[in-house]
Amino acid sequence: MTTELKTAEQRARRWWVCGRRVGSVDRAGKFVHDVGFALLFPAPKPIGPSLWEAVADEDDEPFGDGMGENESKVWGWKDELPRQGLAWYGAFLGGRGTFLSPALLAALYPGDGELDDHERLELSPAAHELAAALAVEPLSSATLRALLGDKNKYQRAIGELQKNLLVTTAGVEEQSNGWPAALLTLTCEQFDVGGGTDHREVARQYLDTMLDAAPVDLARAFRWPTAKARELFDELVDDGEAITEDGRRYQPI
Known part of the structure; x- marks a missing residue:
């Protein structure tokens, strides 16, 4: 057996690709706690475990037949896990949707755990504006987009905040039309962070x-x-x- 194949088999066990499938949000939280970090869906190049691979069968491809049961599970858990304080979620590893365990988040978080942490980081004016708005109260992605008045500007700004671990999702807010919008909040409001990286x-x-x-x-x-x-x-x-x-x-x- 080649070294690469051996590593792949070991990773399949370590990343919960083998064995009992994850079927509840509580078990999804235990999965993230165990691996420390995980993508929402797998990347073309394996840069880490993914929640999808822990939920679906080994040969399943995400969205192969549209939005199925497993797709609905993981898509809903990306908002529910942070809401329950089980895992941070945002665009992080490789700019992809990523879960971090509370322990790993605390070891990475760059601020003091205060509402004004963003002020001490080099961010765009739009990112600072969003962070200041979220320091008042959690807001939906739709509300934050409207605040900036530009979808692309919003995407760049929220991406900055998530890359710096300042913002996470915290459930959803129903909309009068279309899909529910993600509810966003400051990481320090949702998790115990601050006081030094490790x-x-x-x-x-x-x-x-x-x-x-x-x-x-x-x-x-x-x-x-x-x-x-x-x-x-x-x-x-x-x-x-x-x-x-x-x-x-x-x-x-």
């Missing part, structure tokens, strides 16, 4: 979930310099929590 713990969780990774993989995942990612992996090696044969790829112990 990037070593992030690196440990990343390696524990990926099972095999290069520093550049960690760097890309969290938008860190590759040198920092390598330093964190080497700290894990020094502390007996990881191994490497050539300094290029690392595995957890």
